[in-house]
Amino acid sequence: MNNKQLIPTNEIKEEFEAILVENDSIAQCVIHLKNGTIKNKQRLDTRYDEFALDTVNNEFCFSLKDKNSINFHRINLQTFSQINAVTLNLYNYFSSEELKDESYYSKLIYLNHQYLLYFITKREMNYGHPFYQCIFLVDTSTGEIKQLNPLLPNGDNLLRLDTSKNIYLSNHNHFLLLKTGRIRPFEKQSMYKNVDIENPYHDHLESIYLMKVSSLIDQQNFNNATLISLLNYSGASEKLQYENNILSYVVSDFTNNTKELIKHDLLIGDVSKFQDDQLIRDYLNYDFEILPNYYHYISKLSKQDKADTFNLIDDELSFNVKLDKIS
Incomplete structure (x- = not known):
C-alpha cells in the first residue's frame, strides 16, 4: 500500500481537509482536487503503528511501540496539539520469550475523548487459537489501563x-x-465443502454485535453486547455497511446456495430481509458501478504528471491521487 495515506476529515469535494499519515509524520492538510494540490496546515514529525480517526469528536489517536511498551497519543484536530496519554508496559502481560520477538499485531479503536480500546498479540498466527491475545481499555485521562x-x-x-x-x-x-x-466468505465457502460437522474448523463462527459505548466503559466488559447476527460454518456475511441509522450486510447460505440482503433499522428496531438476486448484486457491486461524485477530479489527475501519489481512503473506497505539494 502507498505509505502516503489521506484520510478525509470532512466531505470530499473540490476542496477538503484530510489527515496525511506517512512513515514518519502526521499532518493536517488541505487538498484541492481541481488544482491537484496538497498543502500542510500543521504537521507532527512522529512515527506511528496504529491510528484511529473520529471526525465526530474531531480527534486523531495513535499508538507507537517503544522497546517493550506501547505509548498512546491523542491529537486534537482543532489545536493539533499532541498529548502523550499513557504507556502500556508489555512485561506485565507477555512472557520474556514472547517479548524477544519485536514483531506484533495490533488494532486501535477510538471510543470517546477519554477512552480507547487496544487489541494486541505477540505470537504468530496459530491455527486453532484466536488472532489476538489481549484487549485493553485505555483511560487517557487517568492513565489507567x-x-x-x-x-x-x-x-x-x-x-x-x-x-x-x-x-x-x-x-x-x-x-x-x-x-x-x-x-473471508470465499474462503469459508471453500472450507465448507470439506467440513467435518462434528469438528468444524476453528474459525467458523461469525458474530455481529452492537454495544453501547457508555455501557462498555461503565461495566468494562462485553456482557451487554447485543447480538445482531450469528453464523456457523454453513454461512458467511459480507459487505457490512452503516448509513443513516441502517446497518446492512449480505448473508450467504452455503447449504441452500442462496444469498439474503439484511437491513437493520437501528433507530426503531425493524429488520428487513430481501432475496431479490438483482438487488443483492447491486448492493455487492455498488462500489464498482457507482463512482463517487468527486471521481472526475481523480480521473483527470491520474492522467497528469504530478510529483507525488497519495492513497485517498474514503470509508471502503480507495483511490490513488496524484498531487503537487505546496509548501
Whole structure:
C-alpha cells in the first residue's frame, strides 16, 4: 500500500481537509482536487503503528511501540496539539520469550475523548487459537489501563475480532459495531465443502454485535453486547455497511446456495430481509458501478504528471491521487 495515506476529515469535494499519515509524520492538510494540490496546515514529525480517526469528536489517536511498551497519543484536530496519554508496559502481560520477538499485531479503536480500546498479540498466527491475545481499555485521562475479559454473551470470543466501527445514530446514541470471524466468505465457502460437522474448523463462527459505548466503559466488559447476527460454518456475511441509522450486510447460505440482503433499522428496531438476486448484486457491486461524485477530479489527475501519489481512503473506497505539494 502507498505509505502516503489521506484520510478525509470532512466531505470530499473540490476542496477538503484530510489527515496525511506517512512513515514518519502526521499532518493536517488541505487538498484541492481541481488544482491537484496538497498543502500542510500543521504537521507532527512522529512515527506511528496504529491510528484511529473520529471526525465526530474531531480527534486523531495513535499508538507507537517503544522497546517493550506501547505509548498512546491523542491529537486534537482543532489545536493539533499532541498529548502523550499513557504507556502500556508489555512485561506485565507477555512472557520474556514472547517479548524477544519485536514483531506484533495490533488494532486501535477510538471510543470517546477519554477512552480507547487496544487489541494486541505477540505470537504468530496459530491455527486453532484466536488472532489476538489481549484487549485493553485505555483511560487517557487517568492513565489507567485495564485488561478486559474478551468473552461475548453467545460464547464467542472478541479476541477473534475481524472488523469494528463507531456508529452514531440520529438520536445521538453511540454504539460500537463488532464483528468476529477472521475469514473471508470465499474462503469459508471453500472450507465448507470439506467440513467435518462434528469438528468444524476453528474459525467458523461469525458474530455481529452492537454495544453501547457508555455501557462498555461503565461495566468494562462485553456482557451487554447485543447480538445482531450469528453464523456457523454453513454461512458467511459480507459487505457490512452503516448509513443513516441502517446497518446492512449480505448473508450467504452455503447449504441452500442462496444469498439474503439484511437491513437493520437501528433507530426503531425493524429488520428487513430481501432475496431479490438483482438487488443483492447491486448492493455487492455498488462500489464498482457507482463512482463517487468527486471521481472526475481523480480521473483527470491520474492522467497528469504530478510529483507525488497519495492513497485517498474514503470509508471502503480507495483511490490513488496524484498531487503537487505546496509548501
